[in-house]
Amino acid sequence: MAELNQFYQLVAIADTGTLSKAAEIVHISQPALTRSMQKLEAEWNVTLFDRQKNKITLNKTGELAVQHARRILDDVNTMTDAVQAYERSLRTISIGSCAPGPLLELLPELTERFYGMALNSETTASGRLLPGLEKGTYQVIITDREVTAPDILCRPLCTEELCLTVPPAHPLAGCKEGIYLDDLAGETMLLLNEIGIWEERVISKMPQTHFIRQDQDEAFSALVQASALPAFASNLTLKHSKRWAERTNRLALPILDPEAHITFYCCVHKSHKAYLPGQRMV
Numbered sequence: 001m002a003e004l005n006q007f008y009q010l011v012a013i014a015d016t017g018t019l020s021k022a023a024e025i026v027h028i029s030q031p032a033l034t035r036s037m038q039k040l041e042a043e044w045n046v047t048l049f050d051r052q053k054n055k056i057t058l059n060k061t062g063e064l065a066v067q068h069a070r071r072i073l074d075d076v077n078t079m080t081d082a083v084q085a086y087e088r089s090l091r092t093i094s095i096g097s098c099a100p101g102p103l104l105e106l107l108p109e110l111t112e113r114f115y116g117m118a119l120n121s122e123t124t125a126s127g128r129l130l131p132g133l134e135k136g137t138y139q140v141i142i143t144d145r146e147v148t149a150p151d152i153l154c155r156p157l158c159t160e161e162l163c164l165t166v167p168p169a170h171p172l173a174g175c176k177e178g179i180y181l182d183d184l185a186g187e188t189m190l191l192l193n194e195i196g197i198w199e200e201r202v203i204s205k206m207p208q209t210h211f212i213r214q215d216q217d218e219a220f221s222a223l224v225q226a227s228a229l230p231a232f233a234s235n236l237t238l239k240h241s242k243r244w245a246e247r248t249n250r251l252a253l254p255i256l257d258p259e260a261h262i263t264f265y266c267c268v269h270k271s272h273k274a275y276l277p278g279q280r281m282v
Contacts, residue, residue, distance in 0.1 A: 004072075006036055006040045007072055009022065010037070010062075010069050011066060011069050011073065013037070013056075019056055086136055089136060093119050093120070094138045094139055094140070095107075095122075096133070096137070096140075097142035097264075098125070099144070099196035099198060100194060101160045101237060103121050104239070105157060107119060108240075129141040129267075130143075133152070134269075139268065140266060140272070144264060147267045153268050153269075153273055153276060154266070155277070157266040158236065160235060160261070161254070161260060162234050162255045163233050163252040165224070165250040165252050166250060167249055169228070172230065178254035178255065179254075181202065181206055181257050184230070186209070187230060189212070189231060190211075190223055190224055190229050190230070191211040192214055197262070198232075202257075202259050202260060205259065
């Protein structure tokens with residue numbers, strides 16, 4: 001019976017066009033690769049290659065074999081991913097979110113309700129969330145819109161509202177009733193890089209605002225504390241994040257644009273209904 005490694009070898013030959021390069025890719029010697037392909041031909045009682053002096057090419061039968069080999073290898077990779085994802089789900093709750101703020105709302109509840117299980121969360125592109133949930137990469141996803149799909153349960157999680165934080169002496173500090181994004185044209189602001197969907201919803205609509213970006217959360221926090229430059233916060237960071245609560249030298253000004261307000265939804269597969277917020281443990 002043909003072995004899986006022979007399918008890898010066959011595809012490598014098709015992709016590289018030579019035995020020598022294919023042998024390098026599959027980490028065996030060229031003579032060993034030749035013997036493996038001869039064994040495969042004998043097993044199937046077919047000829048897969050046209051052989052000439054110092055040259056070997058796939059014939060029509062070989063090309064068909066490569067097509068099937070690719071599909072089999074894709075299926076093996078899909079199976080491996082599914083099995084590994086299921087194994088992780090037995091001891092880890094993986095959460096994908098389109099923004100970091102809603103994780104501040106969800107993670108404490110899951111930590112309390114599922115003591116002993118590891119929580120793994122990441123902020124990622126919206127388009128990856130539902131496929132990730134369906135594949136088992138995530139057990140919980142947080143989206144910016146309601147998901148209606150078979151076998152998916154979805155409910156509102158929270159609403160995040162952006163605000164602008166400024167020192168009391170900043171020229172915008174008097175706008176206590178709120179400001180618009182256009183009011184920030186020409187301003188220089190501090191910005192944390194990993195903000196998920198807010199990049200598309202808000203930052204992309206501020207071409208005349210200059211942003212000094214920071215990758216590390218703690219470094220960003222220290223920079224904001226030491227700086228007089230404006231920075232974004234939200235009702236969720238103000239509620240959950242200790243670093244904002246300690247920043248008494250800053251005023252939080254509401255942002256009035258509709259883009260600055262997003263209702264987020266928590267979605268799970270029906271088999272993981274218990275992971276929805278507000279569920280009772282039985």
